[in-house]
Amino acid sequence: MSINDVPPNAEQHPQTLAVDVTLVRLPHLTDYLPHLQTHTTPLEHNNYYSPPDGFYLSHSDVILRRTIYDLSTNGLYSSHHSAYHRAGPRKQIFYQPQNVRAAIVTCGGLCPGLNTVIRELVVGLWEQYGVREIFGIKAGYRGFYSSDPVRIDVKMVHNWHKRGGTVLETSRGGFDLHKIVNAIEDRGYNQVYIIGGDGTLRGAVKIFNEIHRRKLNVGVAAIPKTVDNDVGIIDRSFGFQTAVEKAQQAISAAHVEAESAPNGIGLVKLMGRSTGHIALNATLSSRDVDCCLIPENEFYLEGKGGLFEFLDERLKENGHAVVVVAEGAGQDMIPRTDAQKQEEDESGNPVFLDVGVWLKSELKRWWERDHEGELFTVKFIDPTYMIRAVTANATDNLYCTLLAHSAVHGIMAGYTGFVAGPINGNYAYIPMDEIAETKNEVDTKDHNWAWVRSVTMQPDFRS
Numbered sequence: 001m002s003i004n005d006v007p008p009n010a011e012q013h014p015q016t017l018a019v020d021v022t023l024v025r026l027p028h029l030t031d032y033l034p035h036l037q038t039h040t041t042p043l044e045h046n047n048y049y050s051p052p053d054g055f056y057l058s059h060s061d062v063i064l065r066r067t068i069y070d071l072s073t074n075g076l077y078s079s080h081h082s083a084y085h086r087a088g089p090r091k092q093i094f095y096q097p098q099n100v101r102a103a104i105v106t107c108g109g110l111c112p113g114l115n116t117v118i119r120e121l122v123v124g125l126w127e128q129y130g131v132r133e134i135f136g137i138k139a140g141y142r143g144f145y146s147s148d149p150v151r152i153d154v155k156m157v158h159n160w161h162k163r164g165g166t167v168l169e170t171s172r173g174g175f176d177l178h179k180i181v182n183a184i185e186d187r188g189y190n191q192v193y194i195i196g197g198d199g200t201l202r203g204a205v206k207i208f209n210e211i212h213r214r215k216l217n218v219g220v221a222a223i224p225k226t227v228d229n230d231v232g233i234i235d236r237s238f239g240f241q242t243a244v245e246k247a248q249q250a251i252s253a254a255h256v257e258a259e260s261a262p263n264g265i266g267l268v269k270l271m272g273r274s275t276g277h278i279a280l281n282a283t284l285s286s287r288d289v290d291c292c293l294i295p296e297n298e299f300y301l302e303g304k305g306g307l308f309e310f311l312d313e314r315l316k317e318n319g320h321a322v323v324v325v326a327e328g329a330g331q332d333m334i335p336r337t338d339a340q341k342q343e344e345d346e347s348g349n350p351v352f353l354d355v356g357v358w359l360k361s362e363l364k365r366w367w368e369r370d371h372e373g374e375l376f377t378v379k380f381i382d383p384t385y386m387i388r389a390v391t392a393n394a395t396d397n398l399y400c401t402l403l404a405h406s407a408v409h410g411i412m413a414g415y416t417g418f419v420a421g422p423i424n425g426n427y428a429y430i431p432m433d434e435i436a437e438t439k440n441e442v443d444t445k446d447h448n449w450a451w452v453r454s455v456t457m458q459p460d461f462r463s
């Protein structure tokens with residue numbers, strides 16, 4: 001890679017950017033089934049596509065994970081520059097469409113856009129490749145072995161992108177590897193599309209490994225779903241923007257309530273089990289927020305630099321304040337019984353106590369203690385399920401469509417054990433195990449968090 005347009009102060013820096021790129025290996029069915037036949041894609045004869053030159057992608061089309069470099073450091077020459085295969089249609093595919101039996105499953109919590117992804121998997125398979133055997137697995141992983149699948153055709157999915165939730169239903173827990181892979185074998189599925197979050201992806205890796213071990217001619221693709229936006233490598237997860245947009249309404253309501261009362265505090269709890277992306281993005285776009293509390297930045301209530309001191313000043317200054325708290329923030333401060341400490345959901349995720357309810361009562365306790373007789377109100381709004389149980393907005397709907405079509409093209413091309421997702425704005429195939437190991441947390445040392453602090457002027461809670 002060379003740089004021709006040099007920056008104004010370039011004389012101090014190298015004018016050639018040399019980057020060692022390592023192509024990330026993507027599993028392919030031929031890794032363990034070397035004699036699989038290829039077929040020309042039906043897109044070749046599809047009047048609506050009439051593929052022009054350059055339409056198809058090949059194994060050599062890649063995307064670089066990293067696009068930002070500092071010319072003054074030697075870091076650019078490090079060997080950790082990953083390139084991923086680009087997502088998109090290939091001319092040669094590894095399935096005959098009439099022999100495809102595809103299964104689609106949704107697992108974990110809801111997220112705006114789930115139904116769009118399902119719809120577009122069906123549309124992509126049906127319209128672009130002529131696949132007719134498509135099945136929905138009911139209610140998450142357990143549905144593979146505990147209920148009959150639902151046959152889906154392209155007419156059925158017509159309006160699904162206009163509905164929140166998942167038509168297939170979802171659940172937590174119920175991951176039984178052998179029962180799932182036995183069911184895949186017994187029912188003759190040769191393409192499996194798995195839509196879910198971090199837990200689902202860890203399960204998908206196990207399913208893929210077991211399919212590989214049994215040398216089954218079954219492609220496995222995953223589409224990462226997480227309203228919390230906590231999956232790494234990809235630019236963002238689908239539904240996240242819709243959730244942030246929806247969160248604005250709750251913040252606006254909290255602001256109105258707070259403004260309309262003497263010493264009014266509007267408190268909004270948003271989703272974010274271990275990451276505060278929704279809270280951060282909603283804060284930055286709303287500008288009504290006085291303090292944003294996220295799991296990545298511990299906070300405290302009492303004393304110098306604490307939340308109460310800050311709110312005291314804000315109330316004196318403005319007469320009201322809005323606090324946004326991500327559900328995973330402050331968990332260590334909430335008193336809990338031994339039983340509560342052990343509590344887990346069906347998937348083994350720790351069950352959180354309600355930070356909103358706790359914070360509301362702590363705020364009241366503080367005010368009564370320090371400002372006896374003065375009027376004070378806390379209005380607590382909990383829109384957590386409302387922001388994820390809605391239909392995806394236009395941007396997310398389009399995004400879901402591209403994700404689903406990317407997954408279909410990838411599987412048809414024989415890739416397996418991969419996730420489809422955008423990296424730096426371009427769609428890529430990323431090995432599932434790599435995605436399952438990464439986590440996208442808010443970096444409290446980067447510009448976005450500094451921006452939150454400068455917008456709210458909230459304390460850093462480090463004193």
Ligand SMILES: Nc1ncnc2c1ncn2[C@@H]1O[C@H](COP(=O)(O)OP(=O)(O)OP(=O)(O)O)[C@@H](O)[C@H]1O
Nearest residue numbers: 107108109172173175196197198199200202203347
């Ligand atoms: N380590 C794991 N190995 C195998 N399966 C797992 C693992 N972790 C979770 N699962 C399974 O994946 C499914 C979904 O997991 P989970 O409930 O944690 O949701 P998730 O995919 O992380 O989505 P969310 O974003 O809602 O948390 C469940 O069926 C669960 O049993």
Ligand SMILES: O=P(O)(O)OC[C@H]1O[C@](O)(CO)[C@@H](O)[C@@H]1O
Nearest residue numbers: 109110226227228271272273345
């Ligand atoms: O109540 P449920 O459905 O288990 O899901 C709640 C969790 O799911 C998430 O939305 C992640 O999908 C988290 O933000 C939240 O903690």
Ligand SMILES: [Mg+2]
Nearest residue numbers: 108197198199
């Ligand atoms: Mg999860």
